[in-house]
Amino acid sequence: MTIRLSDIWPIAAPEGYKLHFARWNGENQPLEVWARDKREWQGWQEYRPARDDFNRPLIFSLIQFYHEPDTWLFGGVFRVLQRHRDRYEVERAEEGENFLGRLKLRSSYRERATRVKFENHYSSLEVQELLREPYSGRAFPGFEDIDLSFEELETLVRNSRPDWKSALSSIKGVYLISDVSTGKRYIGSAYGDQGIWPRWCAYVASGHGGNVELRALVSDPTLEYCRKAFRFALLESRPAPTPDEVILAREAFWKRILLTRSIDGLNRN
Structure with a gap:
């Protein structure tokens, strides 16, 4: 009906x-x-x-x-x-x-x-x-289907969307940031006591998360460049007890595979 x-x-x-x-x-x-x-x-x-x-x-x-x-x-x-x-x-x-x-x-x-x-x-x-509650971001889709624009990630972070925060705080992992305006890519990781969620919150706060190559792209404090150009994808997720050496090795693997240390990449090391 x-x-x-x-x-x-x-x-x-x-x-x-x-x-x-x-x-x-x-x-x-x-x-x-x-x-x-x-x-x-x-x-x-x-x-x-x-x-x-x-x-x-x-x-x-x-x-x-x-x-x-x-x-x-x-x-x-x-x-x-x-x-x-x-x-x-x-x-x-x-x-x-x-x-x-x-x-x-x-x-x-x-x-x-x-x-x-x-x-x-x-x-x-x-x-x-x-909806039971006013919209605050889409529901968490699972670790294997995370592909977000900066703008959408910003919504999730600013609203502390509980399902995303809980899931991404519980894992270590390797992620990809793509600049769709240039085609360049950056590989990063979250290890130690830091899960993916707080790491990605740092990007929403500054636009660059402290990364040198990304910092060079983000000169506007309004984050408009980030909203237009950056996308975030989770490449690998691992349980919190995973040794940091494993995460760092997987990060190096993805840097090598995706050529992000080359002139077309955004990784310096």
């Missing part, structure tokens, strides 16, 4: 809203923006292009749930307070507060415009799921 948004949330005058289909803008995924910084997410509603797209009193915001096709997360209702030539002033309304970050809707909308008339879509939006 299909449940539609209108079944659980009657809105008498959808003509008073613009619907914001927030999608990847070429730099950031709005889902990660929403999960890591609500003020930054509000900025997505305050951005004004050349046209006055938010020309109604209210904005109904949906966030592309990019892990699942045709899925959108409710990101709030915003009230437009002022329309300036270069930006909007908005505030989040209390409307739909219980659904914020929890309500997942289905829509196959793929048109280019991201700010459209709400009444043209309101009756067709399908309820897909209501």
Whole structure:
């Protein structure tokens, strides 16, 4: 049985809203923006292009749930307070507060415009799921399927996502950082008393984790380069009691196999 948004949330005058289909803008995924910084997410509603797209009193915001096709997360209702030539002033309304970050809707909308008339879509939006808690990052997929953008890792770390933190704190291992803008790669490892989780937290904090070659790439304290370019993958995971010599040997193996000590790599040793 299909449940539609209108079944659980009657809105008498959808003509008073613009619907914001927030999608990847070429730099950031709005889902990660929403999960890591609500003020930054509000900025997505305050951005004004050349046209006055938010020309109604209210904005109904949906966030592309990019892990699942045709899925959108409710990101709030915003009230437009002022329309300036270069930006909007908005505030989040209390409307739909219980659904914020929890309500997942289905829509196959793929048109280019991201700010459209709400009444043209309101009756067709399908309820897909209501999360128990507001979205704070995707569920831990298992050690063999870890491939994260910096932006997604940042979301998990800033929200201290419990399943990821518990799993990655319990292991030693070898990981790969790829710079997708240059194709260069860095191999690192976590050993001693340090699991993968605290090691990766250090990257989120600084962008480079203290690595010399990565430090040369990260000059912007806003971490925008990292969000655009870096990806993290776990190559090997080993139980915490594994001797450090084993981890270091496996790290050297991967450096040799992936040629990360060469001119196209980011390892100095």
